Amino acid sequence: MTRADAVAAVRNPLAFVAARWTPAPRTVRRAALSALVMSVVIVVTGGAVRLTGSGLGCPTWPKCTDDSLTATSAMGFHGAIEFGNRMLTYVLCAAVGWAIVAARSEKPRRRSLTRLGWAQFWLVMSNAVLGGIVVLVGLNPYTVAAHFLAASALIAVAAVMWQRSREGDGEPRPLVGKPVRQLVWFLVLASGLLIAVGTVVTGAGPHAGDSSEVDRMPLDWETVAKLHAVLAWIVVTLTFALWFILKAVDAPKSPLDRTRDLFLVLLAQGVIGYVQYFTDLPELLVGLHMLGSALVWIAVLRVPLALRERAGTTVDLPGPAAEATVGTRA
Numbered sequence: 001m002t003r004a005d006a007v008a009a010v011r012n013p014l015a016f017v018a019a020r021w022t023p024a025p026r027t028v029r030r031a032a033l034s035a036l037v038m039s040v041v042i043v044v045t046g047g048a049v050r051l052t053g054s055g056l057g058c059p060t061w062p063k064c065t066d067d068s069l070t071a072t073s074a075m076g077f078h079g080a081i082e083f084g085n086r087m088l089t090y091v092l093c094a095a096v097g098w099a100i101v102a103a104r105s106e107k108p109r110r111r112s113l114t115r116l117g118w119a120q121f122w123l124v125m126s127n128a129v130l131g132g133i134v135v136l137v138g139l140n141p142y143t144v145a146a147h148f149l150a151a152s153a154l155i156a157v158a159a160v161m162w163q164r165s166r167e168g169d170g171e172p173r174p175l176v177g178k179p180v181r182q183l184v185w186f187l188v189l190a191s192g193l194l195i196a197v198g199t200v201v202t203g204a205g206p207h208a209g210d211s212s213e214v215d216r217m218p219l220d221w222e223t224v225a226k227l228h229a230v231l232a233w234i235v236v237t238l239t240f241a242l243w244f245i246l247k248a249v250d251a252p253k254s255p256l257d258r259t260r261d262l263f264l265v266l267l268a269q270g271v272i273g274y275v276q277y278f279t280d281l282p283e284l285l286v287g288l289h290m291l292g293s294a295l296v297w298i299a300v301l302r303v304p305l306a307l308r309e310r311a312g313t314t315v316d317l318p319g320p321a322a323e324a325t326v327g328t329r330a
Helices: 003-011 013-020 025-051 073-105 111-136 141-164 178-204 221-248 253-278 283-305
Strands: none
Touching: 013 073, 025 073, 025 111, 025 141, 025 283, 073 111, 111 141, 141 178, 141 283, 178 221, 178 283, 221 253, 253 283
16 A cells, blocks of 8 residues: 555545445445344344343443443443443444445445435434433433434434345336325324334333333323324224225335235234233333334335335446545545
8 A cells, every 4th residue: 555545545534445345236235234233233222221220230421430431240230231232332333334335335326325324323423422311311211212213213214225225326216106105104104103102101111221210201101002002003004004005006016015014013013012011011022012113113114115116327437546536525
């Protein structure tokens, strides 16, 4: 490596890598999928922190204690769980970073795909700070709810990037009519509301996240849970109606398959939800329900993404000299 190469690598490492490496489309797809998988994993492990009462296992932030960056043996099981979840944030960052590098290096350059990767990065950073605030305010239920909603936003962006990595950059061509697309967006809105109310159920419910006294939302937990169930049935009904409408208008296979997948995931999530409700919220089932929430959200988002198709575009590839230009922006 020459001195000029070293300077270029320091000033713009993404452009430097992109000038010397062209990943296969399969590599880009796998990188985007790894970021999506890790965004789900971090939700599940965050749920494990709460359900094991380890939310204040590390009582401060960004250090684990005032005197130690890491958990100590004296902190026991709860400290290990909470600190382990914090460490997984670095794994998530690595997965998102890999997705950004792969997207930036793809030829022809896909700026929209790279932007989706950077959007994930900033969501991870902001949610890490929000997670620290959650600890500093003693697991205030409103900040816990915001923390989960931010994680859901990360899953949404990761799911979109994964889908976009599997298609071209041509203008989207609708596969169904406008009324069907409007129904789907109403389904997405109802699903988002379902998830938001789910955070209220958590905030008012018994699993506070720590064995110490933690404030809860001043709401009747069972009433909010019933509202959550009503919204779930609305989402299920909309999904069922959408599938029949897509069949009636002879829609392509992809929208039908994604709607069917969503219906099956909703049914599984509904079974878990009712069982946990009638068995006094055992921790394992609550954890499975959190995983189901992430999977439902992904399945919901895949439906509107399946309602259009994008063809590849023909773009002249830049020469090596242009790609290695020091001033090129990532």
